[in-house]
Amino acid sequence: MKRVYVCNDTITGIFSGIYDAWKTKLGQEQLGIVLKGCIDQELFCEYAEVVESEKKTIAVENLIKKHMGYEAYWEIYHAVLSSDKEKGDAILGMMLEARNIPQSKKIMQHLSHPKVRKVFELSRNVSNEAHYYREIIRFRELDNGILFSQIEPKSQILTCLGDHFTDRFPLENWMIYDRTHKMFLVHPESKHWVLVLDEVVNEEAIKKVSVKEKTYEKLWKGFFESVAIEERKSYDRQRQHLPLHYRKHVTEFQ
Amino acid sequence: MRITENMSLSKKLNILSDAAKYDVACTSSGTDRHNDGTGIGNCVKAGICHSFSADGRCISLLKILFTNECIFDCKYCINRTSNDVERASFTPDEVCNLTIEFYRRNYIEGLFLSSGVWKSPDFTMEMLYQTLYKLRTEYRFQGYIHVKAIPGASPELIQKVGFLADRMSVNLELPTAESLRKLAPHKNRKNILTPMRLVQNGMAENKQELVAYRNAPRFVPAGQSTQMIIGATPENDFQILNVAEALYKKFELKRVFYSAFVHVNEDSNLPARGDEGPPLLREHRLYQADWLLRFYGFEAKELLSEMNPNFNVLIDPKCNWALEHLEVFPVEVNRADYYTLMRVPGIGYKSASRIVKARRMGVLNFEDLKKMGVVLKRALYFITCNGKMMYPTKIEQDYILRNLLNVGEKLPISVTQMNYKQLSLFDDYHFRQEQFMAEAGKKAPIEKIIG
Numbered sequence: 001m002k003r004v005y006v007c008n009d010t011i012t013g014i015f016s017g018i019y020d021a022w023k024t025k026l027g028q029e030q031l032g033i034v035l036k037g038c039i040d041q042e043l044f045c046e047y048a049e050v051v052e053s054e055k056k057t058i059a060v061e062n063l064i065k066k067h068m069g070y071e072a073y074w075e076i077y078h079a080v081l082s083s084d085k086e087k088g089d090a091i092l093g094m095m096l097e098a099r100n101i102p103q104s105k106k107i108m109q110h111l112s113h114p115k116v117r118k119v120f121e122l123s124r125n126v127s128n129e130a131h132y133y134r135e136i137i138r139f140r141e142l143d144n145g146i147l148f149s150q151i152e153p154k155s156q157i158l159t160c161l162g163d164h165f166t167d168r169f170p171l172e173n174w175m176i177y178d179r180t181h182k183m184f185l186v187h188p189e190s191k192h193w194v195l196v197l198d199e200v201v202n203e204e205a206i207k208k209v210s211v212k213e214k215t216y217e218k219l220w221k222g223f224f225e226s227v228a229i230e231e232r233k234s235y236d237r238q239r240q241h242l243p244l245h246y247r248k249h250v251t252e253f254q
Numbered sequence: 255m256r257i258t259e260n261m262s263l264s265k266k267l268n269i270l271s272d273a274a275k276y277d278v279a280c281t282s283s284g285t286d287r288h289n290d291g292t293g294i295g296n297c298v299k300a301g302i303c304h305s306f307s308a309d310g311r312c313i314s315l316l317k318i319l320f321t322n323e324c325i326f327d328c329k330y331c332i333n334r335t336s337n338d339v340e341r342a343s344f345t346p347d348e349v350c351n352l353t354i355e356f357y358r359r360n361y362i363e364g365l366f367l368s369s370g371v372w373k374s375p376d377f378t379m380e381m382l383y384q385t386l387y388k389l390r391t392e393y394r395f396q397g398y399i400h401v402k403a404i405p406g407a408s409p410e411l412i413q414k415v416g417f418l419a420d421r422m423s424v425n426l427e428l429p430t431a432e433s434l435r436k437l438a439p440h441k442n443r444k445n446i447l448t449p450m451r452l453v454q455n456g457m458a459e460n461k462q463e464l465v466a467y468r469n470a471p472r473f474v475p476a477g478q479s480t481q482m483i484i485g486a487t488p489e490n491d492f493q494i495l496n497v498a499e500a501l502y503k504k505f506e507l508k509r510v511f512y513s514a515f516v517h518v519n520e521d522s523n524l525p526a527r528g529d530e531g532p533p534l535l536r537e538h539r540l541y542q543a544d545w546l547l548r549f550y551g552f553e554a555k556e557l558l559s560e561m562n563p564n565f566n567v568l569i570d571p572k573c574n575w576a577l578e579h580l581e582v583f584p585v586e587v588n589r590a591d592y593y594t595l596m597r598v599p600g601i602g603y604k605s606a607s608r609i610v611k612a613r614r615m616g617v618l619n620f621e622d623l624k625k626m627g628v629v630l631k632r633a634l635y636f637i638t639c640n641g642k643m644m645y646p647t648k649i650e651q652d653y654i655l656r657n658l659l660n661v662g663e664k665l666p667i668s669v670t671q672m673n674y675k676q677l678s679l680f681d682d683y684h685f686r687q688e689q690f691m692a693e694a695g696k697k698a699p700i701e702k703i704i705g
C-alpha cells in the first residue's frame with residue numbers, strides 16, 4: 001500500500017512531509033506527497049496527516065545541502081515556491097532517486113528521471129518569473145515615505161526578490177505585497193529584508209501616495225509615450241515582450 | 255531659436271526624450287556592481303529591461319539629451335541648427351532628480367545622457383561632467399550610466415567623465431568619411447575617432463591600475479559602443495560591415511549599433527522620402543551579421559565581397575554563406591570542431607558547445623541533435639551523423655535554397671510587418687521576390703539570383 005503524506009503548501013509543510021516520508025525508508029513507488037486540498041482519493045493509498053515543525057524542516061534542509069549539494073538545494077528552493085500542485089511529490093521523488101545513484105551530488109544531471117526533470121522545470125519557471133518581476137515591479141511612494149509595490153505572481157517569488165532590491169535600495173524603507181499569496185516582503189532602512197505572513201494589507205493606507213508621487217508618475221508616463229518612434233510602432237512586438245496579464249500593476253499601463 | 259525660460263519639467267522631458275529616441279543603444283549591460291551601502295543603485299551584468307515602448311523596443315535607461323540646442327547642422331538630425339524646433343535644456347539637478355526618482359520606482363536601470371552641441375563641444379562636455387559628478391557624489395547614485403562623448407571635446411574632459419560613467423560612446427554616425435562630409439559638415443572622422451581612441455586607451459591604462467590597486471577608480475567599466483545610421487547614404491552592406499569589423503578589432507568596441515534611417519528632415523542631400531518607412535530588414539540583416547562577427551568567428555570578407563556587396567533579402571547571412579561554400583559541407587557532427595559546427599545553419603553557438611560536450615559520452619544521432627536545440631530542418635543539408643545524412647538530399651545551391659525558403663525564417667515582428675512596398679527598397683540589391691520565384695522555377699544558377 002502506498003503511503004501519501006498530506007501537508008500544507010508552505011516550505012515548512014512540504015519539508016516536514018518529506019521528513020516523515022524519508023524516515024520510513026520505503027522506496028519511490030511506495031511514497032508520495034500531496035498538498036492539502038488537492039487530494040484525489042486513490043484506492044490502495046494510505047493517507048497520513050503531517051505534523052509540521054521547524055525541526056523537521058531544518059533537518060531536511062541540512063540533508064539536502066549535505067548530500068545533494070548546493071546546486072540541487074537551489075533548484076529545490078525554487079521548486080518549492082512554484083504554484084504546481086505536484087511539486088512536493090516531485091521533490092520527494094528526486095530526493096529518493098538521489099539515494100539510489102552513486103554520486104548523489106550529481107542528481108541534477110539525471111534529467112531523464114521524470115521527478116528530477118519536473119523539479120528542474122519548476123525551478124526554471126519560478127526563477128524566470130522572479131526575474132520578470134525584477135523588471136516590471138513598480139514602486140509608489142506613500143505619504144509616509146515608504147516605497148510600496150504590489151504584484152500578483154503565480155509563484156511565491158518574494159524571497160527571490162529580497163536580495164536584489166536590498167542591494168539596490170539599502171537606505172529606503174520599501175515593501176512588496178504579493179496579492180496572490182497574501183505575503184509581504186518588508187525592508188526597513190539599512191536592515192535585512194523579512195518575509196511577513198498572516199498580516200492583512202491596509203487598503204486605505206496604500207492608496208495614500210505622497211505629493212511627489214503623482215508628479216513622477218506623470219513624468220514617467222510622458223517619457224514612456226515620447227520614446228516610441230512613430231515610424232516603427234508595433235503593438236504586437238510590445239505584447240510579445242510584455243504580455244497583457246503582467247501589466248496590471250505597471251505604472252505606465254495604468 | 256525660441257526662448258525656453260520657465261519651461262516646465264514635463265515639457266522639457268518631453269522635448270529632450272523625444273529628441274534622444276533615435277539613438278538605438280539602450281542596454282544597461284556590461285558591468286556588475288553592488289551597492290556599497292551609502293547610496294542608491296547597483297548594476298547587473300546581464301542588464302535589466304524594465305518596459306517596452308509602443309514600438310516594441312526595450313526601455314532600460316532614462317534616455318535623454320541634456321539639451322537639444324546645437325551649433326552643428328547634421329542633415330539627418332531633427333536638432334540641427336537650421337531647424338526651427340523648440341529648444342530646451344535641463345539643469346544638472348533636474349537630470350539628477352529625474353534619474354533618482356525614476357530609479358527609486360524601479361522604472362529604469364539608470365541614465366543614458368546624450369546632448370546636442372551647446373555653445374561649444376567643451377562647454378557641452380563640461381555640463382555633462384557636472385551632471386554626472388553631482389549624480390554620483392551628491393545623489394550617491396550607483397546604478398548604470400551611459401554617456402556620449404561629444405566630438406571635439408578636450409581629452410581631459412572626456413577622461414574625467416569616463417571615471418563617472420559605466421559606458422561611453424561616440425557616434426560614428428555614418429559609415430564613410432565622404433558621407434560624413436556630406437551629411438554632417440561640422441563633424442569629421444578625426445574628431446569622432448579621437449575620443450574613441452582616448453576611451454580605449456583610458457580603459458587599457460585603467461586595467462593596469464586595477465591590477466596594481468584593486469580599489470583604483472574604474473574607467474568606463476562596461477566598455478564603449480557606437481552607432482551608424484543605415485540607409486541615409488549610399489554605402490553598401492559590405493562597406494558597413496567592414497567598418498564595424500575595424501571598430502571591433504582596432505578600437506575594441508563592445509557593440510556597434512545600426513539604426514535604420516528615419517526621415518525627420520527634408521533635405522536635398524538625403525534620400526527622397528518614400529512611403530516605405532525605415533529599412534528595418536536591412537538593419538536586421540546587419541545585426542545578424544554583426545553577431546556572426548562577434549560570436550561566430552566570421553570575418554566581413556567571408557560574408558560579403560565587392561562582387562556581392564549586399565545581404566540577401568530572403569535568407570540570413572549565415573545560410574547565405576553556407577550556400578556559397580557548399581564545398582565544405584556536409585560536416586560530420588561527431589568529429590567537426592566547435593568553430594566548424596557553429597558555421598552550420600541551424601546550429602547556434604549554444605548547441606555547438608552542447609554537441610562538443612555530449613559527444614564525449616557517446617556517438618550522437620539526429621534525435622540527440624534535436625534535443626540539443628539544433629534546427630534540423632535547416633541543418634540537415636549540411637551535416638552527417640555517423641557518415642549518414644538525415645535524408646537523401648542533393649547538395650546543390652538552388653535545391654537547398656528552395657528548401658530553406660520553404661522552411662521559412664523567423665523574423666522579428668517589426669520586420670515582418672513590412673509590406674511589399676518596403677521590400678522594394680532593396681531594388682538596388684538587384685533583387686525581388688517575384689524575380690526570384692520566376693528564376694528559381696527555371697532552375698537558374700543561383701549567382702544570377704543573388705546578384
Ligand code: SF4
Nearest residue numbers: 324326328331334370
Ligand atoms: S551634433 Fe549633429 S547629430 Fe548631434 S544634435 Fe547636433 S545636429 Fe544633431
